[in-house]
Amino acid sequence: MKKILFVFLAAFCAINTYSQHTIKLSVKNSSDKTPLAGATATITSLNKAAAADTTGIITFTNIPTGTYVIKVSYTDMEDMEVTVPVPQTDNAVAEVLLEEGDEHEEEIIVSATRTSRSISDIPTRVETISGEELTEKGNMKPGDIRMLLNESTGIQTQQTSATSYNSSIRIQGLDGRYTQILKDGFPLYAGFSGGLSLMQIAPLDLKQVEVIKGSSSTLYGGGAIAGLVNLVSKTPTAKREISFLANATSAKGLDLSGFYSQKFKSVGLTVFGSRNTGSAYDPADIGLTAIPEFERYTINPRLFIYGVKTNANVGFSYIKEKRTGGSMDYIKNGTSGYFEQNKTDRFTTQVDVQHKLSESSNLNFKSSFSNFNRLITVPTYTFEGTQQSSYSELNFTHKREKAFWIAGVNFLTDDFKEKKHNPTALRNYSYTTYGVFVQNTWTPVPDFSLETGLRGDYVKQYGFALLPRISAMLKASQKLTIRLGGGLGYKTPTVFNEDAEKIQFQNILPINQQIANNEKSVGGNLDFNYRTRVGEVGIAINQLFFYTRLSKPLVLRPATGGNFEFVNTPGFIDTKGMETNLRFSYSDFKLFIGYTYADVNTHFSGNKSWFPLTARHRLNNVLMYEIEDKLKIGLEAYYFSPQKLGDGTVGKSYWISGLMAEKLWEKFSVFINFENIFDTRQTRFDSIYTGSINNPIFKDIYAPVDGFVVNGGIKIRL
Numbered sequence: 001m002k003k004i005l006f007v008f009l010a011a012f013c014a015i016n017t018y019s020q021h022t023i024k025l026s027v028k029n030s031s032d033k034t035p036l037a038g039a040t041a042t043i044t045s046l047n048k049a050a051a052a053d054t055t056g057i058i059t060f061t062n063i064p065t066g067t068y069v070i071k072v073s074y075t076d077m078e079d080m081e082v083t084v085p086v087p088q089t090d091n092a093v094a095e096v097l098l099e100e101g102d103e104h105e106e107e108i109i110v111s112a113t114r115t116s117r118s119i120s121d122i123p124t125r126v127e128t129i130s131g132e133e134l135t136e137k138g139n140m141k142p143g144d145i146r147m148l149l150n151e152s153t154g155i156q157t158q159q160t161s162a163t164s165y166n167s168s169i170r171i172q173g174l175d176g177r178y179t180q181i182l183k184d185g186f187p188l189y190a191g192f193s194g195g196l197s198l199m200q201i202a203p204l205d206l207k208q209v210e211v212i213k214g215s216s217s218t219l220y221g222g223g224a225i226a227g228l229v230n231l232v233s234k235t236p237t238a239k240r241e242i243s244f245l246a247n248a249t250s251a252k253g254l255d256l257s258g259f260y261s262q263k264f265k266s267v268g269l270t271v272f273g274s275r276n277t278g279s280a281y282d283p284a285d286i287g288l289t290a291i292p293e294f295e296r297y298t299i300n301p302r303l304f305i306y307g308v309k310t311n312a313n314v315g316f317s318y319i320k321e322k323r324t325g326g327s328m329d330y331i332k333n334g335t336s337g338y339f340e341q342n343k344t345d346r347f348t349t350q351v352d353v354q355h356k357l358s359e360s361s362n363l364n365f366k367s368s369f370s371n372f373n374r375l376i377t378v379p380t381y382t383f384e385g386t387q388q389s390s391y392s393e394l395n396f397t398h399k400r401e402k403a404f405w406i407a408g409v410n411f412l413t414d415d416f417k418e419k420k421h422n423p424t425a426l427r428n429y430s431y432t433t434y435g436v437f438v439q440n441t442w443t444p445v446p447d448f449s450l451e452t453g454l455r456g457d458y459v460k461q462y463g464f465a466l467l468p469r470i471s472a473m474l475k476a477s478q479k480l481t482i483r484l485g486g487g488l489g490y491k492t493p494t495v496f497n498e499d500a501e502k503i504q505f506q507n508i509l510p511i512n513q514q515i516a517n518n519e520k521s522v523g524g525n526l527d528f529n530y531r532t533r534v535g536e537v538g539i540a541i542n543q544l545f546f547y548t549r550l551s552k553p554l555v556l557r558p559a560t561g562g563n564f565e566f567v568n569t570p571g572f573i574d575t576k577g578m579e580t581n582l583r584f585s586y587s588d589f590k591l592f593i594g595y596t597y598a599d600v601n602t603h604f605s606g607n608k609s610w611f612p613l614t615a616r617h618r619l620n621n622v623l624m625y626e627i628e629d630k631l632k633i634g635l636e637a638y639y640f641s642p643q644k645l646g647d648g649t650v651g652k653s654y655w656i657s658g659l660m661a662e663k664l665w666e667k668f669s670v671f672i673n674f675e676n677i678f679d680t681r682q683t684r685f686d687s688i689y690t691g692s693i694n695n696p697i698f699k700d701i702y703a704p705v706d707g708f709v710v711n712g713g714i715k716i717r718l
Contacts, residue, residue, distance in 0.1 A: 021087040023060040023094075027052050027072055030097035037478050038533045039074040039098070049535065057093070072096050074533065111185060112210040112230040113451070114219060114395075114406050115441050123441065123451035123473035125483050125527045125544070127152070130208030132626070136634060138203040139671045140660060142247045142713070143255040143276040143296075145209075146198045149229070151638065153594035153620055154213060154544075154579045157198060158613055159701040160501045162688050163289045163325030164340045167198050168498050171213050171226040172546055173575045173600035173614040177497040178489075178521075180216070180224035183231045186368040187220055188348055192387040192416055192496045193372035196344060200319050202298060204245055204257040205272035207234045214546060215489035215523040218453045218469035221412060221435055225489040225521040225550060235313075236261045236268030236304055247713035251291050251706060252279035255713070268304035270315075280324075280331045283707040284683035287693050288338070290705040292325030302350075312353040319346040327693065337694050340504065343375040360399045364408075367392040376504050379695075383505045385418040385427070407438040424563070427495050427510045434458045447475040457490070462518045465490045479532050486524030491554075493518070495566060499556045502698070508556075509565040516554070517568050523548030538585035547576040555604075571604040573611060588627055594620035610644045613702055617641035634660040645700040654680050654703050672712035679708040 027039040035056025042049045043060065045068060052058045058072075067085045077098040084094055110119050110126050119126060129137065129148065141147035146167050150157040156170045168176025181189040181197055189197040209231055216224035234241070240262040247255040257274040274297070281291040302315030321344050327337030352366040369390045376383040395408025412433040418426045439453035453469040469487030476482055493516040500508050525546040532539050552568040559565040577597040584591040596618040600611035619639040626632045637657045642650050657678055662671035682688055682703035689696035 020062045020064060023063050023068070023070070023084055023086060023088065024092075025052075025058040025070070025072065025082070025084075025096050026093045027056045027058060027074065027096045027098065029077075030099050033097075034478070036074045036077070036098060039072060039077075040533055040536065041073075042071045042536075043068050044071070045069070051533065051535075072098065073536075073538075074098055110210055111232060112182070112212055112219070112228065114185075114439060115404055115451075120481070121443075121449065121473075123449045123471040123483060124212060124485055125214075125471070125525060127211040127213070128208050129211075132632075134203065134206065134208060136624070136632065136660065136662075139662060139713075140658070140673045140675060140711070142204065142245055142257065142711075143202055143253065143274075144199045145201045145203050145206075145231075148203060148209065149198070151620065151622075151636070152211065153581055153618075154596050154598075155211070156615065156618070158498060159705070160195075160498050161325065161340060162696075162698045162701050162705065163338075164292045164323055164342060165199065165290075165325065166196055166342075166501060168194070168501070169198060169229065170614070171211075172548065172577065172596075173598040173611060174226035174548065174550070174573070175498055177494070178223070178225035178491060178519075178550070180220060180222075180228040181231070182220060182228060184233050184350065184352070185220070185230065186350055186366065187223070187391055187412070188368060188370055188389075190223055191389070191414055191494055192374060192385060193346065193370065193389070194496065195374070195501050196321075196323075196342065200296065200298075200321060200344070200346065201231065202255070202257055202272075202274045202276065204243070204274070205234050205259050205270065205300065207232045213544075214485070214525050214548060215487045215521050216469075217457075217465075217489035218437065218439075218455045218467045218487050221410065221433065221455070221457055222459075222465070222490050222492050222518070225491055225519070225523075226548065233302070234259070234261055234270060236263035236270055238263050242718040244716040245713060247711055249278075249709055249711040251281040251283075251709045253277065253291070253711070263304070263306075266306050268306065268313075270302045270304075272298070272300040274298045280328055281706065282328050283679075284681060284705070286683060287328050288689070288696070289325040289328060289331065290681075290683075290707070292323050292340075293331050294321060294323040296321035296323075309356040310353065312351070314349075314351045316347065316349045320344070338379060338696055339377075341375075341377045345371075345373045347371045362397045363394075364397070365392075365394050378504055378506075381504060381506050382421040383418070384421060385416055387414070387416045389414045402443050404441040405439070408436070410435045410437075424507060425510055427505070427508070429494075429511065429513075431492060432460050433492075449473045451485075453487075459492055459518070461513050462492055462516070465518060465520070479530055481529040483527040483529070484524075486522070489521040489523070491519040491521075493554050493566065493568075497554075500566075507563045509559055509563050511566060515567070517552060519550060519553050519568070521548055521550045536586055538583075540581075540583040542579075542581040544579040544581075546578070547574070549574045569604055571602065571606075573600070573602050575600040575611075577616075588625055590624040590626070592620065592622040592624075594618075596620075612644050612646045613700055615640045615643050629664055631664065632660070632662040634658075636660075640703070643702045645702065647699070651682075651700075651702045652685050654685075656680050656704065667718065668714060668716045670712070670714050673710070675709045675711065676704060676707055680704055681707040 027036045037054045039052040041058045073079045137148040157167045160166045213227040216228045243259045245257045259272045261270040276296045280289045280293040298319045300317040304313040323342040326339035329335045330337035330339045348370040350368045355363045372387045390413045393410040398405045414431040435457045437455040441451045443449045451471040455467040457465045467488045471485030474482045493511045528543045530541045550573045554566045555569040580595040582593040600614045602609045622636045624634045659674040689698045691697045
């Protein structure tokens with residue numbers, strides 16, 4: 001009996017040993033069939049996991065006979081489940097082709113560089129805010145894009161009015177006038193019309209936001225010394241989109257937005273409309289508004305026409321707003337007191353026509369016109385003017401096997417007329433700019449690309465500017481990409497910037513065109529991007545080093561008769577530092593950590609001085625938990641180090657924290673956002689004005705003044 005039992009056990013062990021098999025998977029990118037080293041695979045039923053080697057091969061050993069479902073994952077790719085029978089036929093290797101993930105697909109095509117290429121193949125460093133990130137930030141502030149940009153590494157929005165909330169954007173510490181803001185590649189927000197731009201753009205109809213940091217005037221002309229921001233609108237697709245958003249805040253604000261989009265056989269249509277309102281809000285109970293009373297209406301329809309060789313789109317946008325900040329008694333009861341009132345009307349039109357000359361060549365014409373009227377009133381002063389600007393461009397593109405060429409000409413006009421209300425000389429001006437540009441993207445081998453560009457701009461009043469630019473990209477491995485770039489920039493003199501905005505342009509003399517010159521810059525950056533996986537954790541690391549030098553900047557100086565004037569100051573301003581971005585993903589969790597170091601200084605008359613309102617250290621932390629199409633929960637914390645103020649003092653450091661949640665169903669979702677949970681306000685640890693409340697002299701605003709605000713609402717998708 002013992003012998004029989006022994007033979008039975010031996011046979012069982014032999015069979016069991018014989019039935020242990022090997023599974024091999026070859027994991028590749030579906031678009032170009034490149035191996036995905038570091039991809040991971042999991043057999044849940046066996047509690048086994050393995051990672052791909054440098055050739056993209058994943059191997060499982062000692063697998064019993066059977067059929068197994070294997071989950072394959074890779075950073076920024078869609079997870080895939082494959083069913084593998086064991087043993088595999090003739091020791092075959094199963095090929096697994098992963099598609100790029102939804103979030104990555106929404107960011108894939110970038111238009112700000114004019115080449116409309118995949119973001120992973122662009123030599124110029126471009127950051128994008130799109131997909132889920134754009135949606136989440138839109139929930140936090142559905143009425144404007146101020147917060148959307150302010151929570152990005154290396155970008156800081158600067159509040160220029162203590163009571164009216166007017167704000168500008170700073171990239172890597174440089175003033176807002178050095179950032180060019182585009183809408184679908186059209187330079188629409190500059191000069192007088194730039195003062196309220198961030199507060200008047202709602203994000204519901206945006207597909208993505210593209211940011212290029214550093215001197216970028218070669219791309220679209222003057223103004224992009226610190227960088228450019230391109231707001232990309234949604235375009236029609238075969239699937240109809242109808243969405244509505246309603247949002248209310250504890251600060252007595254209400255946002256109502258709607259968007260419609262659909263593509264038919266030969267035409268397409270998008271329509272966006274919104275109404276944004278707010279009541280005067282004073283959380284510090286000091287008698288002055290932290291958030292002004294305002295009412296704004298926006299309408300933006302666009303028509304798309306599709307032909308065999310020619311596509312076109314035409315549209316217009318109209319924004320009307322009244323905004324009043326200042327004394328709570330004045331706004332609510334009509335009593336005397338300090339106030340600042342802005343009334344604006346902004347009308348823009350856009351036309352874009354693309355014609356296919358051949359399989360490799362295209363001709364593109366686009367043109368825009370903008371009429372912007374703004375009335376600013378304070379108790380003892382009124383400023384009113386109309387800015388009319390236009391932009392027209394004709395370009396030719398030609399694609400070859402290893403090179404992409406674009407060449408073109410453009411024509412810009414910028415005309416400002418002030419209405420006489422004060423004894424100060426009128427600040428009227430009329431600028432005309434003629435530009436010619438050429439750009440080439442050369443890819444001699446798949447792992448290396450070189451982008452070069454040259455622009456020549458002639459401004460009648462200020463002469464000729466020659467602007468070269470170069471960027472190179474090396475894919476050192478499947479995980480590591482390196483970019484190096486730099487270029488020149490310029491900015492035409494104007495009185496419309498933060499320093500003038502703070503004092504409502506009072507007593508500021510017009511630019512003396514006889515002695516003023518363009519502000520000019522040179523800058524460069526070095527960027528490392530590394531992606532990998534460690535087990536189930538996806539890791540992405542981006543490290544940027546930057547430097548920009550701005551020569552003979554335009555600075556506000558005292559003039560005779562108690563006036564002020566902008567003059568080119570001998571010397572320069574430079575900004576240097578680094579940005580570090582870390583992203584970790586595990587299951588349904590994502591953690592983002594961003595650090596910015598910006599050392600910004602003026603070098604005037606041989607003296608070095610810390611540039612005001614620039615935090616040398618910033619830290620961004622965001623933790624997201626997301627069950628796709630069901631639930632989102634986000635926790636964030638932002639740190640700002642002390643900033644030097646215009647009066648020579650130094651402000652306090654501070655943290656801002658928030659919590660956001662959204663529950664999604666098939667046709668609608670509800671969201672709630674707790675912004676600035678710990679009520680961080682400048683009025684809690686510093687003053688915002690001196691003098692009397694009826695005649696305040698405002699200090700620099702370097703921290704929030706609105707404090708803890710809760711907002712929540714509903715989004716409907718039909």
